[in-house]
Amino acid sequence: MRLEFDSFTLAASTADLGDEPRAREHADCVEFRMDLSDDPLTALASYGGELPLIATNRADWEGGEAREENRLEDLARAAEFEGVGAIDLELEALESGAAGDAAAHAHDHGTTVIASAHEFEGTPGADEMRATLERASEYGGVGKLAVAADDPGDALALLSITYDLASEGKRVATMAMGEAGRHSRAVAPVYGSKIGYAPVDPDEATAPGQYDLATLRELVDRLR
Numbered sequence: 001m002r003l004e005f006d007s008f009t010l011a012a013s014t015a016d017l018g019d020e021p022r023a024r025e026h027a028d029c030v031e032f033r034m035d036l037s038d039d040p041l042t043a044l045a046s047y048g049g050e051l052p053l054i055a056t057n058r059a060d061w062e063g064g065e066a067r068e069e070n071r072l073e074d075l076a077r078a079a080e081f082e083g084v085g086a087i088d089l090e091l092e093a094l095e096s097g098a099a100g101d102a103a104a105h106a107h108d109h110g111t112t113v114i115a116s117a118h119e120f121e122g123t124p125g126a127d128e129m130r131a132t133l134e135r136a137s138e139y140g141g142v143g144k145l146a147v148a149a150d151d152p153g154d155a156l157a158l159l160s161i162t163y164d165l166a167s168e169g170k171r172v173a174t175m176a177m178g179e180a181g182r183h184s185r186a187v188a189p190v191y192g193s194k195i196g197y198a199p200v201d202p203d204e205a206t207a208p209g210q211y212d213l214a215t216l217r218e219l220v221d222r223l224r
């Protein structure tokens with residue numbers, strides 16, 4: 001079930017694959033947050049849901065809860081499962097070479113790599129965002145950038161870069177986190193962003209400013 005992300009794909013984020021049936025009505029895939037799950041490889045081995053999975057094992061140095069020990073090895077193993085259509089690897093880990101084996105393993109198994117970067121401290125300047133997203137889209141089948149917006153102008157800058165890169169044929173996914181950036185989650189697909197994230201359970205958001213799943217689905221569908 002390879003995920004190509006050639007059109008907008010809505011991912012329902014959860015730490016519990018038992019949530020998948022609840023996600024089906026609105027989501028195109030499930031983002032399995034391995035770093036928030038107790039025994040993620042066992043959960044993956046018994047997964048029999050309909051929706052393809054993005055496996056994410058977010059590092060603690062990038063907003064998640066996974067320590068480095070076995071983190072990338074577990075992602076590589078996740079890529080072997082039939083139900084996993086993509087794995088998410090941090091751009092920083094790809095650029096340092098640490099995630100090279102996991103990326104190659106994903107490639108061997110026909111699993112897409114999402115190369116992601118998160119900036120929780122604010123919104124970098126436009127040149128830096130563009131450069132990060134360009135590098136990410138070279139490493140991955142999709143390059144993803146999430147930034148923390150302090151005001152709507154931050155989201156506007158990110159949307160503008162999203163539009164430029166998508167117009168050049170690059171596959172990108174962007175979102176501005178936080179209240180000031182929330183609308184970007186609904187609007188970014190109009191400008192070419194290929195992945196959106198929303199929690200299955202509204203009380204279990206995986207990033208600041210996320211809409212609940214049904215709301216994001218409706219907003220995206222109405223705007224396009």
Ligand SMILES: O=C1C[C@@](O)(C(=O)O)C[C@@H](O)[C@@H]1O
Pocket residue numbers: 013031056088116144146175177197198206207208210
């Ligand atoms: O990278 C992302 C995007 C995200 O941080 C968001 O802002 O929606 C949510 C995460 O679960 C996911 O891995």
